[in-house]
Amino acid sequence: MISLNLHKKLGSDGGWMSLDVELSVDKGQFVSLYGESGAGKTSTLRMLGGMLQPDSGRIVVNGETWFCSEKKINLRPQQRKLGYVFQDYALFPNMTVEQNLEFALYKNQDRKVIQELMDFMALGELRHRKPESLSGGQKQRVALARAMVPRPDILVLDEPLSALDVRMRTKLQEYLLLIHREFKLTTLLVSHDIGEIVRLSDMVFELHNGQLARKGTTDEFFGLNKTSAKFRFSGEVLKIQQEDVIYVVSVLTGNDIIRVVIDPSEANNLRIGDRVLVASKAFNPIVQKL
Amino acid sequence: MDWEPLVLTFKLALITTAILLVVAIPIANWLAHSRSKIKPVVETLVSMPLVLPPTVLGFYMLVAFSPENAFGGWLNQHLGIKLIFSFGGLVVASVVYSLPFMVQPIQSGLSSLATTLREASYSMGKSKTTTLFKVLLPNIKPSLLTGVVLSFAHTVGEFGVVLMIGGNMPGKTKVASIAIYDEVEALNYGAANSYSLILFAITFAILLLVYLANGGYLKRPNR
Numbered sequence: 001m002i003s004l005n006l007h008k009k010l011g012s013d014g015g016w017m018s019l020d021v022e023l024s025v026d027k028g029q030f031v032s033l034y035g036e037s038g039a040g041k042t043s044t045l046r047m048l049g050g051m052l053q054p055d056s057g058r059i060v061v062n063g064e065t066w067f068c069s070e071k072k073i074n075l076r077p078q079q080r081k082l083g084y085v086f087q088d089y090a091l092f093p094n095m096t097v098e099q100n101l102e103f104a105l106y107k108n109q110d111r112k113v114i115q116e117l118m119d120f121m122a123l124g125e126l127r128h129r130k131p132e133s134l135s136g137g138q139k140q141r142v143a144l145a146r147a148m149v150p151r152p153d154i155l156v157l158d159e160p161l162s163a164l165d166v167r168m169r170t171k172l173q174e175y176l177l178l179i180h181r182e183f184k185l186t187t188l189l190v191s192h193d194i195g196e197i198v199r200l201s202d203m204v205f206e207l208h209n210g211q212l213a214r215k216g217t218t219d220e221f222f223g224l225n226k227t228s229a230k231f232r233f234s235g236e237v238l239k240i241q242q243e244d245v246i247y248v249v250s251v252l253t254g255n256d257i258i259r260v261v262i263d264p265s266e267a268n269n270l271r272i273g274d275r276v277l278v279a280s281k282a283f284n285p286i287v288q289k290l
Numbered sequence: 291m292d293w294e295p296l297v298l299t300f301k302l303a304l305i306t307t308a309i310l311l312v313v314a315i316p317i318a319n320w321l322a323h324s325r326s327k328i329k330p331v332v333e334t335l336v337s338m339p340l341v342l343p344p345t346v347l348g349f350y351m352l353v354a355f356s357p358e359n360a361f362g363g364w365l366n367q368h369l370g371i372k373l374i375f376s377f378g379g380l381v382v383a384s385v386v387y388s389l390p391f392m393v394q395p396i397q398s399g400l401s402s403l404a405t406t407l408r409e410a411s412y413s414m415g416k417s418k419t420t421t422l423f424k425v426l427l428p429n430i431k432p433s434l435l436t437g438v439v440l441s442f443a444h445t446v447g448e449f450g451v452v453l454m455i456g457g458n459m460p461g462k463t464k465v466a467s468i469a470i471y472d473e474v475e476a477l478n479y480g481a482a483n484s485y486s487l488i489l490f491a492i493t494f495a496i497l498l499l500v501y502l503a504n505g506g507y508l509k510r511p512n513r
Contacts (some may be wrong), residue, residue, distance in 0.1 A: 051409045077412035084413040090406035094428035103424065104414045149412060 001027050002154065002186065006047050010040065010210065019043055019210035025203070025217040027153075030180055030187045032197040032218075035207035041190040042087075044207070045156050048188070049084050050077035061154065082154040083147030087140045087162065091131035097142050098127045104149035117145040120167075120182075123173065137168040141175065149178065155180070155187045161196065166254060173199055194234040194275060195254070198222060223277060232279040233258065237272050251278055291484050294461055295469035299489075302377070302465060303445040307392075310441050311434075312387065314392035319422055321393070322400035334486040337390045341382040344387065348454025351383050355455070373455070380456045380463055384445045399433025400426060407458075432504040439500045443493050 003024040010017050019040040025031045033041040046052040047067075048059060056069040059119050061082075066075045092100055120122055121141045131139060140160060147155060157176070161169045177200060180187050191197055197204055197218065204221040206214040214221065222234065235253030247267035251258045260278060262270075270276070300498045339347060348377060355362040355373035373379035410468060411421040427434065449467045456463030458472065466485050473482035502508050 022405060049409070049413055051412070077409065078415045078417065080413070082413065084410065086406040088404060088406055090410035092402065092407065092410075092425050092429070094425070103411075104417075106415055146414075163377075 001062060002048075002188075003027065003060045004044070004048065004057070006044065006054045008043065008047065008052070008054045008057075009285060010043055014032070017210045021207070021212055023205050023212065023215070025186060025188065027186055028184060029203055030177075030189070030201045031203045031205065032189045032191055032201040033080050034192060034194075034197055034204050035213070039207040041207055042158055045084075045158050045188065045190055048080075049156060050075060050080050055106075076106075077289070081152050082156055083149070083150070083152040084226065085140075085143050085147050085155070085157045085160050087133040087158045087160070089131075089143040091134075091139055091142055091146070093131055096128050096130055097123055097134075100131070101149055104146050107148070107149050113149055113151065117148055120179075121145040127269060136164050137172060140164065140172055144172075144175065144179065148183065151183070153184075155185045157165060157187065157189045159190050159192075161191075162193070169193075169196065172206060176200060192220065231285070232277055233283075234275060234277050237270055237274045237276055240267055240270055240272065242267075251276060253278065292460075292469070292483060293402060295464050295466045296488060298377075298461070299446055299466040302380055302384060303442045305381055306388060306445045307438055307442045309381070309385050310388060310392040311438060314389065314396055314437065315427070317389075318330040318393045318396035318400060319426075321397045336350075336393050339387050340390050344450030345454055347387060348383065350510045351386075351451070351455050355382075374502070375455075375457045375459060375463060377456075377462055378420065380465075381451055383451045383455045384448060387448060387451050388441045388444045392437040395433045395437040395440065396430065398431030398478075403429060427481065435500060435503060438495055443496055446489065446493060 001024065005022045007228065008019045010019050017038075017040070021040065021044050030241075033044060035041055042253065043052055047054050050066070053074065054067060054069065057067070058065065058069070059067040061080075065071070065073050066080055067073060073182075078086070079143060083233065092103065095103060098114065098118070100194070101117065102111075105111065105114070114144065121144065123141060123145060126134065126138060131142070134142065146162070149230075161172055173196060176187075176189075179185065180200075189201060201218050204214075204218050205212060206221075233253040235251040235258065237249055238252050239250040241248045241250075245264070247262050247264060249260050249262055249267070249270060251260060258278060299379065317332075317336065321329060321336075321356045323509040352374055353359060355365070357363050357372060357374075362373065365373065373382055407425055407429070408421055411425045412418075416424070447467065448465070449471070451462065452470075454466055454470055456465075456468075458464050458468055464472070467488055470485045470489075473479070473485070
């Protein structure tokens with residue numbers, strides 16, 4: 001179990017922002033930190049990893065205190081057992097894929113784990129390649145495998161899929177779920193992609209300007225348990241147009257734009273750029289192979 | 291022609307470069323990653339030899355190392371080291387004089403690496419030293435090469451410091467640049483030209499090699 005209570009003053013574009021996060025994560029949970037960029041998601045992860053020192057607070061992981069400002073405890077990043085996947089992958093350019101994984105072995109660790117992970121993540125053919133010759137998705141798989149080499153109990157992912165296209169994302173989300181279950185991990189994911197969060201996580205914490213704005217199970221959080229709709233998409237409002245007495249709103253979901261009719265009272269609550277859920281009860285949908 | 295000054299020059303440059311590599315890596319690493327308040331002071335001190343007239347540096351070293359004075363006397367009495375008018379003194383002076391040429395390329399190389407490389411290595415439980423030697427330095431080879439070559443070339447071209455602290459003793463402190471000055475003073479233009487031409491050719495070759503290597507011209511084409 002992870003319990004965080006962190007306070008830190010951060011310098012941001014518009015001056016100073018105070019980051020105050022209190023959250024706890026149960027063992028085996030897949031938890032997402034959600035929010036706009038600059039809300040403090042990455043800083044929260046970095047404080048958990050020991051790369052950024054909080055001004056005050058506590059970090060307790062599985063009964064072990066990693067940081068406590070009162071007792072002046074602050075474990076070095078090297079002493080904190082967690083797998084960290086960085087947004088830019090942070091693969092070592094001077095090493096091949098295999099050497100990157102080998103570097104992550106701890107002292108006297110059985111080398112078997114390297115082969116297992118390479119099989120698991122389908123990296124066998126890339127074994128002798130250097131990171132510069134890999135595609136984004138391949139780099140991501142290597143980074144994920146490398147983070148798993150020391151067999152951490154906790155996996156921390158900082159927007160790991162944001163640089164990938166939709167197809168690659170979906171594939172890597174499967175890998176993430178597989179790893180999470182196979183290795184019985186507690187996983188923390190930073191993301192601002194609702195689809196990704198809904199697909200992967202059990203719990204969501206939303207950060208807004210450094211403050212914890214909302215939290216809940218994924219279904220509660222996105223209101224998914226309130227509708228019995230057969231179809232639901234999340235998307236972003238692109239355009240709101242008035243046509244006679246009704247309004248037509250265009251919503252971008254994935255790569256498709258959906259046009260939905262709404263009435264004026266609903267239109268008043270919507271702004272361009274809002275994240276919305278489009279849901280419909282459908283009785284006889286058509287499924288056509290593409 | 292007497293080859294001794296040339297041999298001495300390259301011996302001095304080689305030893306100086308080797309010492310500098312060992313000394314400069316920790317300094318550059320500290321400068322690249324520290325947020326200490328005294329960092330600007332250290333940075334300034336390291337860069338001083340770039341702007342200070344070599345004679346100033348040489349003069350103060352001459353004074354400091356002189357057995358007549360406290361520090362030089364202590365060295366002489368307790369360690370039996372006499373640094374003025376000796377090859378050892380030349381090495382010490384050259385190390386100080388060429389320090390910025392080694393520190394600055396390595397420092398800027400280290401600063402240009404993504405911080406996440408260091409953090410990733412730390413999060414795998416690797417120490418700072420392991421991270422420096424296994425992850426950071428191997429990824430700034432061009433900067434290391436630049437530092438080594440610039441320090442070497444700069445030491446070869448040294449004149450003022452060497453003259454101040456080493457004097458002009460054949461076989462001990464008479465390096466090529468001083469030999470040239472000597473020959474010109476004696477109106478021996480032929481000998482001066484031989485030394486000059488050799489220095490010119492060698493430094494040209496060394497620098498060309500660096501630019502070829504760092505520009506990727508020497509690499510085999512990628513698959």
